[in-house]
Amino acid sequence: MKQDTIRKFVSLGLLLILLVVFSLTSEYFLTPANIFTLLREASIIGIVSIGVTFCIITAGTDFSTGANVALVSMICANFLYYTGLPVFIVLLIGVLSGAAAGCVNGFLVARLRLPDFIATLSTQGVFRGLTFVFAIRSATGVISNKVITNPDFLLLNGDIGGLYYSTIAFFVLAVVGQLILKRTKLGTYTYAVGADRKASEFSGINIGRVKIAAFLISGICSAVGGIFLFAKLGSAIPDLGIGLEFDVIAAVVVGGCAFSGGRGDVFGSVLGSVFLVVLVNGLYKLQMHVSYQLIIKGAIIILMTIFDSVYMDLMSKYSRGKSLRAGEAVSGGAQ
Secondary structure, three states: OOOHHHHHHHHHHHHHHHHHHHHHHHHOOHHHHHHHHHHHHHHEEEEEEEEHHHHHOOOOOOOOOOHHHHHHHHHHHHHHHHHHOOOHHHHHHHHHHHHHHHHHHHHHHOOOOHHHHHHHHHHHHHHHHHHOOOOOOOOOOOOOOOOOOHHHHHHHOOOOOEHHHHHHHHHHHHHHHHHHHHOHHHHHHHHHHHHOHHHHOOOOHHHHHHHHHHHHHHHHHHHHHHHHHHEEEEEEEOOOOOOOOHHHHOOOOOOOOOOOOOOOHHHHHHHHHHHHHHHHHHHHHOOOHHHHHHHHHHHHHHHHHHHHHHHHHHHHHHHHHHHHHHHHHHHHHHH
16 A cells, blocks of 8 residues: 555544544534535635645645735625626636736745745735735725625525535545646656655756746635635635634645655645544534634644654655565575
8 A cells, every 4th residue: 555545544544533522522513514514614724725735745835825815805805896897707817816926926936946935924924915905995994894795706605405615616626636736747747846856857847837836726726715715704804814824734734745745645635624624613612712722733733744754754664674675585586
C-alpha cells in the first residue's frame, strides 16, 4: 500500500473516531439536518483548501485566502447593489477578481522571489484594506452592511433535497482538482517542484509558471468559496473571512499535505476539511468555549505536523531497509 494511501486512512480513522465520540455524547449530532449542515460548513473551508493544497504541495503556502474571500464578496456586493448586471456576469467578475489576486501572489513569489510566507501575509493586508475601500457606505460615509435581496443570487444558498449547492460545488471541484494533480502535466510538475526544486529546475521545469499556476488556482478557489459564503450570509462585511486561512491550512495539514512539499492531494484535504468542521461542530454541541476550540485546532496542527515528520522518517527507513534486503537477495542469487 502506498504511503499516501496509508496517510489517508490515518485521517479517515481520526474522523471516524470523532464521529463516534460526538454521536455518543450528543443526541443532536448525527441527525440528518446536522449532517447536511456539517457538509455545508465543510464546503466553504474545503473549496478554499483545494487551492491551498496546490500551494502547499509546491512547498509554499497562501495566507491571503481569508482576505481574498472578503474582497471578492465585497466586489460582488457592489455590483449587485449598485448595478443591474445579470448575476452570472457578477459571478464571473468575482471569480476573475480572485484569480487576479492569485496572480499577484504568484508574481511576487515567482518573479520577485519573495518567500511565500512574506508575500501572502503582505497581500493579506492589501486585500483586506481594499475590502474596506470598496465597502458599501451610507450617505455619511459609515460602512453599511447592506443585505442583498437579489433572488437569482440568493439561489446559490439553495439546496436539492437538503444537499446545499455549495456542497455539490465542493465535491465537483474536489474531483476536478484531484484529476489536475494526478492526471495532468501541471499536477506532475506541482509535485516535482515541491519534492525537489533544484532537480525540477535541472529537468527543465519552469518553476515560476508552476508557482503562478498554484496561486492562480488558490485565488480562483478562494473566490468561489467567498461567493458561496456571501450567498449564505446575504451580506458582505469587511471582516468576512478573518481566520479562515488558519482553518484552511489546518484542514490541508490534517489531510496529509506536508509543509516541506511534494506530498498530499485534494481528496486528503477534503477529509481534513470535514474533520475540522466535525470537530468544531461537536465541541460546540458540547458547549465548549470558542477559546478552547482555537487551542484544540492549533494543537491539532502541531500534532499532525509532528506525526507526519515521524511517519515519513519511519517510512523512509522502511523503504531503505526493503531496498537493502532486495539488493542482498539479488547478490546472494548471483553467487
